[in-house]
Amino acid sequence: MRRSVRTITLCTLLALAELASAQLPVTRIVVDPASPPEPWAKQFGDLDRDGYADLIVGAASQGVVWYRYLPASGTFSKHTLSYSSFTESGSAVGDLSGDGFVDVLIGGFWYQNPGAGGSVTAPWSGSNAFGSNHDSRIADIDRDGRLDVAVRSEASTGVNVYFQNSPTSWSSIAVNPGFGLNGLDLVDVDRDGWLDVVTPGRWLRNPGSRTGTWTTYTFGTWGAYAAIDHGDVNGDGRVDLALSESELDNGKVSWFEAPADPTQTSAWLEHPVDAGLHHAHTIYVRDMDLDGRPDLLVSEYTGAGRLIFYRSLSSGSSWQAQTLGTPALHNASVADFDLDGDIDVFGARAFGVNPVELWRNDLDSPAPPIPVFPYEDSARHPRWRDGRARAAPDIGPRADVPRWSPQAAKPRAASRRRAKSIKARSRSPRLPRPAPAAAPGSR
Secondary structure: HHHHHHHHHHHHHHHHHHHOOOOEEEEEEEEEOOOOOOOOOEEOOOOOOOOEEEEEEEOOOOOOEEEEEOOOOOOEEEEEEEOOOOOOOEEEEOOOOOOOOEEEEEEOOOEEHHHHHOOOOOOOEEOOOOOOOEEEEEEEOOOOOEEEEEEEOOOOOOEEEEEEOOOEEEEEEOOHHHOEEOOEEEEOOOOOOOOEEEOOEEEEOOOOOOOOOEEEEEEEOOEOOOOOEEEEEOOOOOOOOEEOOOOOOOOOEEEEOOOOOOOOOOOOEEEEEEEEOOOOOEEEEEOOOOOOOEEEEEEEEOOOOEEEEEEEOOOOOOOEEEEEEEEOOOEEEEEEOOOOOEEEEEEEEOOOOOOOEEEEOOOOOOOOOOOOOOHHHHHHOOOOOOOOOOOOOOOOOOOOOOOOHHHHHHHHHHHHOOOOHHHHHOOOOOOOOOOOOOOOOOO
């Protein structure tokens, strides 16, 4: 019996060691060699409602374009969404009008999808509904079945929350953590069913009503600038927070372990992941290699410009870094654009006219994504995935954000036991692929 246990343990360790040593395979694809000038806003979104994520690029001031994915040929067609724009970097997608079609926010401008009654490939009408901003989020913040908007500008420490009364009527409030100039997330930190506001080192508790007081709590020490995402990094059923220093030449990446009572500042624990990064303006908590553990994806937009995949080796206590390339992507976006079961990345450099790049994940595993506390799920089309769990396949674009529960995470252990080397993963039949760029990696 003792020998059998040792054999199983050795086999498991060998399998995990092989998995850890494998590299995540990616292919760099140039979707468009010439972006709009200063392409600060980037989003995936299913604008034509065909089930596949399209690519949206908004310039600082010179328009918005989108790239329609054509799965039959594996190519993209370019369309102008607007000839003008204004954004500090903020963008988001969601069905704000409630007509079943995904709308687009670029800065404070809301571009309404023309839907079934119009041409999605012609320019859209837009209105400056939410003011200049660097960070934008769409979610049902007051749980009334309508999508709301939260934005913040680098001009102040405050966050403006816009509650939707109807697509033509909004009520706004200002909440202020008193610190931080960029970085924003919406997530149910205290697991009470209401989405809270997260900024660098602070979170503001949703009072459960439009008129209640938002109480500010501290979860860690951080600078004024951050990219922020969230997920259950260590698998304990609580929402953890991941941050990268978005505007520093020598910044760090950390995740903060949520305690049982997130209102207790001293109970939060910071886990440093890496240091010495340059303007890491992108961070995502996603299971990039589909081994059942949430990984980190980080992009620098200055310095070496690395796109870095941090593979989680042991529930967030140990990480293996892999530089996927050096494209210097700013405000990159992630989704499974081709519905092959793994998470892809797209973006562009921040300044000037640059290639619009898609970094395709070539893992091709059919394994399901892990649950990581979505806020975007209610705001996006239900048939395409960005790596976050869905509560059910028929979630509509205005459905309430589902509560995450530890029971939903039980398949994680089984997924880990089934983990195999990336090199040994079988490939499933695929749709035609976009042609790769001539030279992957650094340019």
